[in-house]
Amino acid sequence: MTTSASLPRSAIPIVIATVFIDVIGFGMVLPLLPSYAARLGGTPGNIGLLVASYSAIQFVLAPLWGRVSDRIGRRPVLLIGLAGSVASYLVFAFANSLPLLLLSRVLDGGSGATVNVAQAYLADETTPEQRTKAMGMVGAAFGLGFIVGPILGGITAAIGNTLPGIIAAIITAINLIMAWRVLPESIPAAVAANAPAARTPWRALAAPVAVLFLATLAFSVMYVVFPLFGELRFKASRSVVSYWFAYVGLATAIVQGGLLGRLVTRLGEVGVARLGAGVMAVGFLLIPPAGAVGAPGPLFYTALALLGAGFGMAGPAMIGLASRRAAATVQGRTLGVTQSASSLARIIGPIVAGAVMQAASAEGAFRLSAAMAAGALLLAATLFPRERQTATP
Structure with a gap:
């Protein structure tokens, strides 16, 4: 851990703001991807592959970027990621074929x-x-960005197909310039270069990473099935689907920004993960009956809130526990591993969901997600039988 002398306290809101602005661009594009791909001839199956491509490249590169950030510092790696996102959004804006849409996702995932x-x-x-609370701060910034991003994406998509990608690129370019000018480095160069080699604590990370993987696997079904489900069951426009994603982001931000620290103090990271996985399972089970009425109603919005809140608890709790179990000199590497596990889940989830939807129904995909979330709850109950509660001051 650095001291306040090496990392000014003012850097913390800068980091949070950087994540928030970055996710605005991501949130503008993601809800629109399935419908854009469908108009270019994509089927539910290959749309699932398209959505999964972002996470496929992250699965490979996230641990490498984490290792690089441990050696050369966090700041340059962050700037590279933002620059790659700018390029990817420009490709997305002018993509007129499925291969170009794929290129945009690979660019973003490779540098993300x-x-x-x-x-x-x-x-x-x-x-x-304090680690889990800190992960919750990043998660809250992500959630807030995923409120603003889909709303902007929906508004701009109603004006023109290329506008969401262009605006996302401009927002991210401004973020890149701001980060380059004002973001300090958290690891002094001499410390990073001369830090003794430390090993990634694989055994200690296995349990939290397994629970994180299964919870993310369940949640990732939303990315490909939910936009298509909204269009099929409710005749919802792209703008309306984007607003629904924003609503999920709001539920996540409320939990991570205001409740997560107190929940960890009371229940510990493992207890919070169990609660979150259970809440997610209930949310997924509520979506099929909510879709049967022909129009979104209270049951539908309750389900969405449960999904956002549940994942907002389970994800940061396991990331915080993994970080707490790792040495200070391998934090980037460790968090790269958690990102890689999440990315693998986001590869498998959309592919499986797209296949289930194509072979059966969207409702079947949501029920499968409920089973996955229940599996995460079961894992959290069995892998940590004696895990002690972690008090957060």
């Missing part, structure tokens, strides 16, 4: 180290006991 590097920034600055 923003979130796990931001987590490593805060891990550098916090005590182990």
